Amino acid sequence: MRQPSLSVIDLAPWFGGDEAARADVAAQVDAALQSVGFFLITGHGVPGEMGARVRAQARRFFALPREIKQRYAVTVGGRGWLPPGVEANAYAEGTQTPPDLKESFAVGADQPTGDAEVDGYWFQPNVYPAEVPALEPAVVAYLARMRGLADELLLICAAALGLERDFFTRYTGHATHTMNVNWYPPIRLAGEPEPGQFRIGPHTDFGTVTILDREPGRGGLQVWTEQDGWQDAPYEPGAFTINSGDLLARWSGGRWKSNRHRVLPPQAEAPNEDLVSLVYFYEANHDAVIESLQPPVGKPNDDRPVVSAQFLKKRLDAITMG
Numbered sequence: 455m456r457q458p459s460l461s462v463i464d465l466a467p468w469f470g471g472d473e474a475a476r477a478d479v480a481a482q483v484d485a486a487l488q489s490v491g492f493f494l495i496t497g498h499g500v501p502g503e504m505g506a507r508v509r510a511q512a513r514r515f516f517a518l519p520r521e522i523k524q525r526y527a528v529t530v531g532g533r534g535w536l537p538p539g540v541e542a543n544a545y546a547e548g549t550q551t552p553p554d555l556k557e558s559f560a561v562g563a564d565q566p567t568g569d570a571e572v573d574g575y576w577f578q579p580n581v582y583p584a585e586v587p588a589l590e591p592a593v594v595a596y597l598a599r600m601r602g603l604a605d606e607l608l609l610i611c612a613a614a615l616g617l618e619r620d621f622f623t624r625y626t627g628h629a630t631h632t633m634n635v636n637w638y639p640p641i642r643l644a645g646e647p648e649p650g651q652f653r654i655g656p657h658t659d660f661g662t663v664t665i666l667d668r669e670p671g672r673g674g675l676q677v678w679t680e681q682d683g684w685q686d687a688p689y690e691p692g693a694f695t696i697n698s699g700d701l702l703a704r705w706s707g708g709r710w711k712s713n714r715h716r717v718l719p720p721q722a723e724a725p726n727e728d729l730v731s732l733v734y735f736y737e738a739n740h741d742a743v744i745e746s747l748q749p750p751v752g753k754p755n756d757d758r759p760v761v762s763a764q765f766l767k768k769r770l771d772a773i774t775m776g
Contacts, residue, residue: 662738664697
């Protein structure tokens, strides 16, 4: 299967270049978000060993007996272990499929607001397995770098549109965000996929920007394009895959795409394939009121303002099984 034309954007000039170099990076991001909604970044400054440490410790957790992992079991939106069978991402676009063929360990924003109802869902305490003590420090360090990089990407987005530097980040001072460490087990553990079953079913992401640290594989990421349908996403060692979510697409007045993507089921020609992806979902302050940009920046639209948490919760509920 052919690969979609995803830009590989070097962020080094953004961090260390002159005004013209920074403007060029912003223009590349704008073009990528308009055309496909996905791009790869290099020069991001996050050492590869940080993700490698998370991945190694997560594999230790996923290898534990089910009865031990069950102590940390939660459902979508929770902090802890999401067992097989609790999530079907394709439901978000109205497609009924079997549950996604994966397990996840989920963490996220945990600084409370003082509002018990808000904190009980959006800012829950993170829970780490006592059986894998090295997972917590690895994840905490990685989360901090992802939060900083996500804000930097939103600064680039503001520059891309010629807006005030903090146009987006003024709404992320106490942002909601989550990270799923997804384990895609081999066929011998997951079993043969049912018809229409994926490691992650077709969907769009819900928030502002997603930062994906992935491993290459036969049963890997695919991106939808209007011209060619589903295509394998390119992989470049050390690069992160970035995409915009529904909230940012709406915020941009439809200028930028929140594109469909999926993760293929385990493939018969790679029966022992075992992949771990680190997926960081960035959003906005839970009470941020997001107003769609109008022309000449955005496209003509009559979108009403939305509250970030309400907008996101509706989508999270849609993918929750049971």
